[in-house]
Amino acid sequence: AALRARLAGVPYRGASWVCAAHGDGRVREVELETPRGRRRIAIDHLAVGYGLVPNTELAAQLGCALDTGSAHACVRVDDDLATSVAGIYAAGEACGIGGVDAARIEGEMAGHAAAGALDAARALRARREHARAFADLLPRHFALRAQVRQAATAQTVICRCEDVRLGQLDEHADWRAAKLATRCGMGSCQGRICGAALTELRGFAPSAATIASTPAAPAHGARPPVFPTRLASLAGLSYPAQDATAPPR
Structure with missing residues (x-):
């Protein structure tokens, strides 16, 4: 509701989607399928998105178990966000698309858990459950028809x-x-x-x-997003000198 208020005056067409784009050298018009039939309108730019999918490549490369209960797999975690591999935690969209609020809370939880502060991590469970409850509504209301x-x-x-x-x-x-x-x-x-x-x-x-x-x-x-490297290779890299007055990186 707050988002719609901020976009007052901007046309919002529910139950509609782009079914074709037309132009010569650049996009000029699009065809929209709407509840009232197909419409063709002039445009300058077109952005189309059909939802997000979890990126599980790094977790899979590390051997973490995946939850394949839906069309797009996500990383399987327990209540403390620990994966099936000891010492590896996952948070955010890799655990299922949930939005920025769920990702920030889970990132904080995973950080506490990885540092051994389980009480601090578990104190955030209620907030995580609340954020994930909202996330569970997304596939119901925004599923591709x-x-x-x-x-x-x-x-x-x-x-x-x-x-x-x-x-x-x-x-x-x-x-x-x-x-x-x-x-x-x-x-x-x-x-x-x-x-x-x-x-x-x-x-x-x-x-x-x-x-x-x-x-x-x-x-x-798909090819792995990261590759193993030897410590000797890292040690041989040269880095720019750091300003002594700047905070450590």
Whole structure:
């Protein structure tokens, strides 16, 4: 309600979505699907978002167990935000999309728990439960409707890296088959973008059994976001001299 008050005068169209964009060299118009039918309006800029998904790549590489109960896996944690790997804690969106309030509270909880201050961490549980209760409402009220998924046509580019279109994937039953036949997900992003899209559009996602048997493998086979390095390599790096009057970094 407060957000709507701050946006007074800005058109807000519920139950509507962009189904096409048009232009020559740059976007000029969009077609909107609305409860009153399709409308075409002139625009200068277009931003489209279909929700967020947890980033579990680092946790998976470290061997942390994932919760695969929904379409997009998240890191499994206990009440103290400890993962299945001793000494590793997770907080925020990696544990499930919950918004900034939940992330800040969980970050504070995880920090206390990692430092051994469990009483301080557990004192925040009520605030976390309150924040997560709001987060639980998000998928109920902002879930993608079937019509939005159906807006993607056979000519819709799914993998921008390898220029693979949705129609090229129709004959494949899973992610591996699609990847081998079309190179979908084998480009620079390694499936980080098209992987989430195909999970929604075609249900292409690693099975729970696959994740359980290979916990260190990121979803869709994406390259790890970090790599091990030797202490000698770090010691050999040169850093700019630090101002003696500046606080330590």
